[in-house]
Amino acid sequence: MEDFSLEDLQAALASAQAQKSTIRLSERNVVELVSKLQQLGLLGDSLLHSTSGKEYLTVEHLRRELLEAVEEAGGRESLIELAGQLGVDIVHCQQEATAAVKESRGALLEVHGQLITASYLDGLASEVQESLQEMGCVRLGDVARRFSLNTDLVTSTITARLGSSIHGKLDQQLLYTAAHMRRIKARVRGALAGATFPIAASTLLKELGLEGAGALPGFSISSLVEELLAEGQLRGSYKASTWTPAIYQEAQQAALHRTYNQDGYVRYEEAASFGAASGKAHLQAAFPEGIALDAGIVSPSVIDHIDAGLDEALSNSSWVDASTLAPPLLLSSDVEQLLSRSASLSKGQQAGTHAAVHLAGTCVVSSALLDTLQGKANALAEEAAKSTQQMLLKPAGASQPDAAGPSPASRQRECSPTTPPIAKASKDVPDDDWESDVKGKRGSKRKSGKKGGKGSNPSPSPEPPSAASKSSTAARSKQTPAQQAKDMAAKQLSLAALQQQVLEWQPDMEAAGSEAQLASELAARLRPAALAELDKALSRLFASGNESRKQLKAQLLSKAESEMQQLQMFGHGCDACSADEELYTALQRHLVRSTGQELLDLLLSYHEAMYQDQMGMSAATSKQEHESSSSRPAAEWVQLIQQLPEDASTAAASAMQSVQSSSDWQACSAQLEALSEAAGLRARKLDKKAERSLVHLHCKALQEQLQSEENPPAALSLAVPLLFIRVHHKALLVPGRCLLGICQRLSASLDEHATFLLEFHDLVVASLKGQGASTTTASAGTCDEKLQQQLPRLKVLAASSDSIVQQPPSISNTL
């Protein structure tokens, strides 16, 4: 090119520009051209263009391509997929598919937007046939689901090919083979034959994995069972869709008979578990010899067993609860029925011997045991009578036992025959109110002493148990002591108390009998006789009390008279010392405190006996009271005084006041005489002859004691009264602190012995002081030695007084 000149090149440029451009059509130009040709009708109506718009095709070509694509896809393809694959609008595809289906005469189908060829359906049928041969049963629904086809198409496809490509039976959407049916029947037959217990048909099929077999046409388990039963291949029964094998029924019957033979009974409740649904009727049919009860059927051997137990109990004089002999779990009514059939009981009843008593439904008590218990109950009644009477004898201030309100059980335990509870308590707690026994139940105590102030009604009427029943209280206050005693004792023999007592006697009876009623029924049976025994015991005790009381009163009277004389005797002795006022007062005070107090006790005891006489109480108790009268505290006497009649009460209060505070024996004596007169006693004045006789007796007694006495102080206390009698011819009670005064008084009359007596007294004082010191001194030892040496002389001196008494000198006598 460089060889060209510039001009050539410019000319070449001009020529190049002058050349005509090559004309070239773009795709768009072509599309526009084709569209224009179509508009002009030059290309016909069968020309289609692709979705890209760059390709044009005829409908024949599209149909051919559609069929080829379906074949390539295995005979089944959706139109949407085909449209995508061919790049043609789906509308054109649908039009051509519809036309192709029409022309195919059944070789091509359009189903729900899919093109399916006949060869595809042939393949489906062959697959179904394979499954059928393998499984024996195919559900069309499963096939439809597997191939994503509707059931109608599958059904029509299968139906069309039955007998050709598919060998089986189609019924109710289920395709199965005859071999399959035979297999199912064989399995069901085997399962039924092997069953050992009832099984529901549905359960059986489920366990065999044949849930769908019930839906098989021509398959019915009931008809199959009937068929097998008829052929004798199975034994059993088929009811209510449940197969019960014969072996099971036989085993149940065997178990039922085994239980009956072994236990002797079968309960109706258990019968159901043995397959006997009808219970009682079934058992009665199965065991005709059995005894039908409320709860079950019992073998007659059970009655023999009960008879043996009853015989043993009766021979041992014991009792037995038949429910322990009868089979367990039977009702009480059943045991009663069995007892009613017992030969042991019926024999006794027929013979009228009544060797046993039927109580509390299921219990039998031998007559011997019953008699023993009746004896104990009677003894208890007697004790109750005694304790009640003793309680009534107690003064109103005395306490009732168990004032704190013990439990009924504990109170009853105290009511044992050996220790009557009330008697025991009266000893233990004498200061409490005996009436509070009944009050104690409501937790309060009330002194009944207030009643003593009324005077008109001194009887210690016990309070009723219930405070609410005031009318009852009033009625009781009007009762006689005997009636009160009976009521109180009857309380101790209440049904509950007696029941408790029976359980103490026979602890094994607790919870025995129907509803644990044995103890209660036994108590009810024992009670009437026990109450009758109580009446008898009370009558006996009150009758025996009158005679004893008379003897007691006579004894008291005798003692009181004796004490009255002694008081006067010693009083005269005191009067002999009236010159020394201090000594006189001390002597009188001692006399009043000792002899006066004893006399007062005797007189009050006499009054008490009179009071009890009026109340009708037993003498035995009164004796006991009298024996302990000397030690009774003043408080008891005060309570007794409050219960006495008014005149006696006043006299007794004055006498007690005098004894406790007076230092004048004559004044005290007058009060005591008034008290004795209130009791109807006439106190006799002590004449001189009688006094001498008394002094003599007193002197003798003192001398006897002195002779045997080796203790110097005691010997001195005996010797001084003896010497006083020798000098003054009067008896005197000398307290220890008055010994010196009396000795000094006697020294004037004892001449040469006076010094000895005073020295002896000093030695005794020194000896006692020495003994009182913490350490024994040498002087105390010396005193004891001297006293022992001089003791014989003292005895001789005192003994010599006897002659003096025999010939008394004339002395002034104040009396």
Place this chain on the structure above:
Amino acid sequence: MAESWDSGTKEAVKQIPLLTSIAGPRDKQEWQEKRLKQELQSLIKYIQLNKQTDSDWFTITSNKDGTHWSGKCWGGKICLTVHFKPLWAKNSPHFGIAHALCLGLAPWLAAEIPYMIGEGAIKVKS
């Protein structure tokens, strides 16, 4: 700048012969003997290419010395001073008038003409 060309433009510019002579109109001899000749040769080649692809879009002529050029394109004109200076500086001396038309005026026309028609600034002669 290079990214703004379409693939057609790039293909076209590759087919335009590159220039080798470094000379301008003031270099009388070198210009007339070499550079002007190379310019004309590349223009001829470019015009031929356009004719072949049915995309002829301009005419151009020069005076005898090649110092004054005139022509017509189908629409608009191009500024080849500041805007294309980096390109020319980078490809000197290889790019000539033909390259300037191909890379400068042609894309500009392709972008601006439809816009101007849309605005009504120019109208198609029918």
